[in-house]
Amino acid sequence: MKHSEYTASGLKDLLDQGRLEEFYKRSKKLLKENGRIQDKNTEQVQNDLWTFYYIAAAPLFPMDASPEASASWREDKTLDYDVKTSAVRYMATQDTGRLAAVLPISREKISALYALYTARILHSIKQSYDPDLGEKQKRQRQEEEEKNRLLYRDRKIDMDQANANSILIHNRISIQDLRNNAAKMRTDSVEKTFLNLLVEYFPGNAAQVRKYIKLAGYSDKEIPDLIDRTVGREPKTEFLYKGAGRKKKMRP
Numbered sequence: 416m417k418h419s420e421y422t423a424s425g426l427k428d429l430l431d432q433g434r435l436e437e438f439y440k441r442s443k444k445l446l447k448e449n450g451r452i453q454d455k456n457t458e459q460v461q462n463d464l465w466t467f468y469y470i471a472a473a474p475l476f477p478m479d480a481s482p483e484a485s486a487s488w489r490e491d492k493t494l495d496y497d498v499k500t501s502a503v504r505y506m507a508t509q510d511t512g513r514l515a516a517v518l519p520i521s522r523e524k525i526s527a528l529y530a531l532y533t534a535r536i537l538h539s540i541k542q543s544y545d546p547d548l549g550e551k552q553k554r555q556r557q558e559e560e561e562k563n564r565l566l567y568r569d570r571k572i573d574m575d576q577a578n579a580n581s582i583l584i585h586n587r588i589s590i591q592d593l594r595n596n597a598a599k600m601r602t603d604s605v606e607k608t609f610l611n612l613l614v615e616y617f618p619g620n621a622a623q624v625r626k627y628i629k630l631a632g633y634s635d636k637e638i639p640d641l642i643d644r645t646v647g648r649e650p651k652t653e654f655l656y657k658g659a660g661r662k663k664k665m666r667p
Contacts, residue, residue, distance in 0.1 A: 422445075422462050423445065423462050423465035423466040423468075423469060425441065426438060426441060426442065426445075426465070426466065426469040427469060429441065430469060430472070430473055435473070435474070435476055435495070436476075436491075436494070438469075438473060439473070439494045439495050439498045440494070442466065442469070442470050442473075442498050442502075443494070443497070443498050443501070445462075445466050446466065446498070446501050446502060446505055449462065449463060449466070450505060455517065456517060457517050457518060460514050460517055460518055461518070463505075463509075464525075464528065466502070467502055467505075467506060467528075467529070467532045468528075468532065470498060470499055470502045470532075470536070471499075471502070471531075471532040471533075471535040471536050472535070473495070473499075474539070475495045475496070475539055475540075475543055476494075476495050476594075478590075478591060478594065492590055492593055492594060492597075493593065493594060493597040496540060496594070496597050496598065496601045499536045499539070499540060499601070499605075500536075500540075500601045500604060500605060502532070502536060503533050503536055503537075503605050503608050503609070504608065506529045506532065506533060506612070507608050507611070507612055509529070511525045511526050511529065511616070526616035526617075527616075529612065529616070530612065530613060530616055530617075530627045531627070531630065533605070533608070533609050533612060533627075533631075534609070534627045534628075534630040534631040535630070535631075536605065537602070537605045537606065537609050537631040537632070538630065538631045538632040540598055540601050540602050540605060541598075541602045541631070541632055542632060543594075543595075543598045544595060544598035544599050544602055545595055548591060548592070548595045552588050552591065552592075555588070556584060556588060559580075559584050560581065560584065563577055563580045563581060563584070564577075566580075606641065606644075606645050607645045607646075609627075609628075609631065609645075610628075610641070610642065610645040610646045611645070611646060613627055613628070614646055614651060614652055614655075618651070618654070619654045620654075621654050621655050621657065624655060625638060628641065642655050642656075
């Protein structure tokens with residue numbers, strides 16, 4: 416593909432160089448601008464596929480354990496989650512049959528790619544959520560505040576430095592809380608979109624649906640509840656309940 420401001424060219428370089436903030440900012444712009452294009456040609460559809468690929472492959476922003484560490488991405492603390500979630504929503508609006516008409520690959524192949532990309536995105540967001548973060552932070556705060564107090568007592572830092580350290584500790588914990596809550600909300604949102612896509616892409620094929628759910632990081636034990644809370648039991652999802660070994664009421 417030819418390079419331009421609105422193509423996926425350059426995303427790989429940004430990833431390879433670890434320039435995550437720039438990567439996500441460019442990806443956000445690509446999703447916005449390319450989403451406005453109607454009746455895309457082959458090159459534009461290929462550009463979308465590569466954009467989704469790189470977004471799915473990109474790591475989330477790292478959370479450094481050190482309260483002294485700073486990162487430019489904190490200007491937009493959930494940009495990575497927002498872009499990954501937007502990519503999933505973008506894919507959900509696509510007519511794979513229409514895309515296949517302008518690409519030298521089948522509708523089934525495109526559906527498989529979208530299912531894989533969405534599974535990878537969901538896996539990364541889901542894995543970043545820590546339900547026990549509150550208790551861990553409580554212990555960390557106590558340890559770090561005690562360390563700070565001892566440094567001040569031993570005159571290794573002055574009062575200004577001690578206060579600055581306390582602020583850094585508080586800010587880091589606040590950022591962790593914000594991102595952890597964002598991870599939970601994005602997981603819930605992407606789960607629903609993901610399951611609806613799988614039902615659309617693989618109607619009647621429970622094995623394929625479960626395959627991609629597992630790629631998203633869910634165990635066999637977790638799958639029934641995931642299905643219940645996202646798509647539920649209705650005529651088009653009945654195939655997911657066959658052989659499940661349980662009876663569920665139909666949704667009203």
